[in-house]
Amino acid sequence: MRFIILLLLFSTPSYGANFNKKSTPIINEPINFIVPSDVLSDFAKGSDADKRKFCSTSSNSLNLIRDYASGGKEVPQLIKGYNSRMDNGRDVPFADETGLFILRMSEVVTDAWVFNDDEKKETALEALHQWALQGGLLKTKSCTRNGMLDQGCTEWTQPDGQDLSDTKDFSTVQMWVMKLANGYYFGLADFKAGDPRHKVIQNWLGEFFKRNKKANKVYFGLDHGWFYPAILDRLRHSKSPKSLVKKLLKDLDKQVYDDGSMKDRTTRGNRALWYHHDAVKEAMVSIESARATGVEIPARLNDKMSNAGAVFVNGYFDHSSLDKWAKEAHNAVYEPGKQDFRNKLNRMPNGHSWFYIFSYRNPNDPITKQLDDMIRQADNQAVKDGQIGFGLGCIYAVAKAGQSR
Numbered sequence: 001m002r003f004i005i006l007l008l009l010f011s012t013p014s015y016g017a018n019f020n021k022k023s024t025p026i027i028n029e030p031i032n033f034i035v036p037s038d039v040l041s042d043f044a045k046g047s048d049a050d051k052r053k054f055c056s057t058s059s060n061s062l063n064l065i066r067d068y069a070s071g072g073k074e075v076p077q078l079i080k081g082y083n084s085r086m087d088n089g090r091d092v093p094f095a096d097e098t099g100l101f102i103l104r105m106s107e108v109v110t111d112a113w114v115f116n117d118d119e120k121k122e123t124a125l126e127a128l129h130q131w132a133l134q135g136g137l138l139k140t141k142s143c144t145r146n147g148m149l150d151q152g153c154t155e156w157t158q159p160d161g162q163d164l165s166d167t168k169d170f171s172t173v174q175m176w177v178m179k180l181a182n183g184y185y186f187g188l189a190d191f192k193a194g195d196p197r198h199k200v201i202q203n204w205l206g207e208f209f210k211r212n213k214k215a216n217k218v219y220f221g222l223d224h225g226w227f228y229p230a231i232l233d234r235l236r237h238s239k240s241p242k243s244l245v246k247k248l249l250k251d252l253d254k255q256v257y258d259d260g261s262m263k264d265r266t267t268r269g270n271r272a273l274w275y276h277h278d279a280v281k282e283a284m285v286s287i288e289s290a291r292a293t294g295v296e297i298p299a300r301l302n303d304k305m306s307n308a309g310a311v312f313v314n315g316y317f318d319h320s321s322l323d324k325w326a327k328e329a330h331n332a333v334y335e336p337g338k339q340d341f342r343n344k345l346n347r348m349p350n351g352h353s354w355f356y357i358f359s360y361r362n363p364n365d366p367i368t369k370q371l372d373d374m375i376r377q378a379d380n381q382a383v384k385d386g387q388i389g390f391g392l393g394c395i396y397a398v399a400k401a402g403q404s405r
Helices: 037-044 048-055 059-069 095-114 118-133 166-187 197-211 222-236 242-255 269-293 301-317 319-326 353-361 366-375 392-403
Strands: 006-008 025-027
Touching (some): 048 095, 059 095, 095 166, 269 319, 301 319, 353 392
C-alpha cells in the first residue's frame, strides 16, 4: 500500500455549496485498503493483452461520464421513494440514473488507472467535481445521529414491504457514495494533486462519511456492516484501521461455517443463492483487506471460504443442492429445488469481483476451473463493479496471469 500524504490547503477558491468553505486536510495520494501488495506485484507482471481484455472501458460508459463532466446530465439532489422491499427502483426518481453513474464511474476509473490515461482521469475527476459542486444527493434525508440510526426513519412497517422507507433511501445513497469514494481514493486522488477540485470532491464525500452508521457490529450487507467505509475513513484521517479489520476478521470467522454456508444468508429460501453469493463477495473482500493491512487471517477461514465457493458454484448449476440450507427460509419463501438467480456469471455488472479473487487465491481448487470457464471470456465484466467502486476483478484477473511469469 502506498503511503498516504496529507496536504493541508489553507487557501482554496470558494466553490458552490457551503460545505466547501471549510478548510480541511486534502489527501493527494491513493488509499488502497483492499488490494494486497502480492496482487499488485503480479498485476504489474500481467500482459498488455490481458489488461485490454479485462480492464478496458466501453465507449458508452466513457460517453456517459463525459456527459456529466460537461454538465450535460442533471446531477440528482436526493433519492426518495424506495419501499422496504426495494422492488420499485424503476419508479424512484433518479435511482436508475444514479446506479448507472456509479457503475460507469467504476469502469472509467479502472481503465484510467490501469492504462495511466490522463484524458480519462480528467473526465472522471471533472464528473465527480460536478457532482460535488452541485451537492449531489446531499438533500437525501439522513437517518443517523452521531453514528447511530435515528428512530425517526422507518422500514418494514408493512409485512409485504410496500411501505415507503426513508431508511432504504438513506442506506442506498450512502452505499452508492461510498463506492464513489472507493474509486476516487484508489484511482484519482493523486491525479493533478494540487488541483483545487480535489478539495471540493473530498469535502463533498466527507459530508457523507459523517452520515455513516458507526461500524460496531459485523454482519453481511451494507459493506459488511458499515466496516468498509469506516476503514476508509480511518485512512482518510491518516489513522490505522487495523483494530477495525481485526474485529471484522474475528467475527467473520464465526459467520462462515465449516460446510461453507454463510450465517443468515445461505438459509434465505428461494433467494439463498443470491444472498450466499453476496456474502461470499463481502467475505472475500474482507479477507483481502486483512492481507492489505497486515492483519492475520484465522487459520481455518481460507478452507471455509473454499467450501463457500463450492456451495455457490454447485448451487449455480444445481439449485437443489442448496435445499438443505434454503429450506430454513430465513426471512424468505422456499420452494424445493428453486432459486431466483438469473444471472450469467460472465455478464454480471456488479458483485462479481469475488469470482476473480477466488480464482487467484485458489488456482488448484477444482471449483476454480469451473469459475474460470465462465468468467474469463471475451465478454467479461471485470473492468467494473458498482458494489466495490472500481474493477477489482480486472486487477485479480490480470494478476492471476502474472502469477506464472
